[in-house]
Amino acid sequence: IYILGIESSCDDTSAAVLRNGVLLSNVTASQDVHKAYGGVVPELASRAHQQNIVPVVDQALKRAGIVKEQLAAVAFTRGPGLMGSLLVGVSFAKGFARSLGIPLIDVNHLQGHVMAHFIKETDDDTSNPPLPFICLLVSGGNSQIVKVNKYNDMEVLGQTIDDAAGEAIDKCSKVMGLGYPGGPIIDKLARQGNPKAYKFSEPHIPGLDYSFSGLKTSFLYNLREWVAEDPDFIEKNKNDIAASLEFTIVDILMKKLKLAVKQTGIKHVAVAGGVSANNGLRNAFHDYARRYGWTVYIPKFSYTTDNAAMIGIVGYHKYLDGDFCSIDMPAFSKVTFN
Numbered sequence: 086i087y088i089l090g091i092e093s094s095c096d097d098t099s100a101a102v103l104r105n106g107v108l109l110s111n112v113t114a115s116q117d118v119h120k121a122y123g124g125v126v127p128e129l130a131s132r133a134h135q136q137n138i139v140p141v142v143d144q145a146l147k148r149a150g151i152v153k154e155q156l157a158a159v160a161f162t163r164g165p166g167l168m169g170s171l172l173v174g175v176s177f178a179k180g181f182a183r184s185l186g187i188p189l190i191d192v193n194h195l196q197g198h199v200m201a202h203f204i205k206e207t208d209d210d211t212s213n214p215p216l217p218f219i220c221l222l223v224s225g226g227n228s229q230i231v232k233v234n235k236y237n238d239m240e241v242l243g244q245t246i247d248d249a250a251g252e253a254i255d256k257c258s259k260v261m262g263l264g265y266p267g268g269p270i271i272d273k274l275a276r277q278g279n280p281k282a283y284k285f286s287e288p289h290i291p292g293l294d295y296s297f298s299g300l301k302t303s304f305l306y307n308l309r310e311w312v313a314e315d316p317d318f319i320e321k322n323k324n325d326i327a328a329s330l331e332f333t334i335v336d337i338l339m340k341k342l343k344l345a346v347k348q349t350g351i352k353h354v355a356v357a358g359g360v361s362a363n364n365g366l367r368n369a370f371h372d373y374a375r376r377y378g379w380t381v382y383i384p385k386f387s388y389t390t391d392n393a394a395m396i397g398i399v400g401y402h403k404y405l406d407g408d409f410c411s412i413d414m415p416a417f418s419k420v421t422f423n
């Protein structure tokens with residue numbers, strides 16, 4: 086069974102082909118136009134998707150070594166995301182599936198991030214976590230602790246009440262005058278810095294919820310003070326600042342995750358979403374595995390940020406369940422898991 090996955094929820098146009106859940110190709114066109122603006126410009130994103138979608142799908146089929154007539158179904162990201170971006174992928178998927186006379190499968194983007202752990206690279210790949218497991222989903226728009234019962238049954242145990250972790254990193258890096266997106270830049274600088282050099286405020290939120298807006302404010306105020314005393318402060322200390330910021334964010338994330346493990350008794354713990362590319366967070370997972378006896382699941386870098394392979398794998402499981410959608414299925418922008 087060949088499934089085509091299509092992802093266009095934000096600023097990456099991506100297409101992937103899977104054969105029986107095994108990934109054959111995963112092609113992504115990233116959009117550089119947003120760099121100049123320090124963030125994703127929705128109108129520019131949808132225009133770029135429009136240009137990229139056909140060549141990206143062509144490439145994905147070519148690299149998979151198949152022709153479109155071999156496809157069994159087309160899976161697409163329905164939401165959440167930017168409406169103008171989603172519409173390009175959704176409309177393309179509908180037209181493509183209709184022209185081939187094959188079923189359409191709508192996929193929730195967040196379920197996709199989590200299900201990246203089920204992408205197989207070979208037929209005998211069994212590296213996926215056992216159900217149920219706990220997943221920390223940390224991306225540009227979300228920070229959630231999810232209990233995964235099944236590929237389409239995910240309970241949100243806790244989530245951010247304001248900013249997402251990725252959003253906070255990106256904003257702090259913007260304040261430092263670094264490029265966009267800030268996540269990978271902070272990650273790189275942090276590796277050469279001292280994580281204990283500076284202290285930024287940590288939230289006191291009850292339960293399993295997160296908050297990152299206080300940290301962002303504390304970061305901004307500290308930076309302002311230091312720069313007022315020494316205009317070159319950031320340039321001189323950027324490694325230490327980045328390392329301390331990363332340390333604080335990872336600490337906030339891991340503390341609540343530890344509480345979730347304690348409350349549920351589930352010690353199979355995964356991480357997903359763009360921020361799971363972060364080396365500090367990855368190291369913390371390995372550290373917690375050693376200290377607390379967790380079994381941890383860390384995705385390959387290519388499955389952390391937005392990609393169509395994760396949409397294709399959800400599509401494959403829905404295909405096996407015969408869970409198709411009709412041609413009038415609308416896109417949605419609001420965050421929801423189901």
Ligand code: ATP
Nearest residue numbers: 224225226227251266268269272359360362363391
């Ligand atoms: P959502 O999935 O919530 O709709 P999104 O699709 O925009 O949001 P992703 O593509 O999953 O988000 O992740 C993008 C985020 O990941 C950005 O905030 C980016 O800075 C962050 N990120 C990417 N690489 C790293 C890294 N190495 N360290 C920290 N953050 C990173």
Ligand code: FE
Nearest residue numbers: 198224390391
């Ligand atoms: Fe995403």
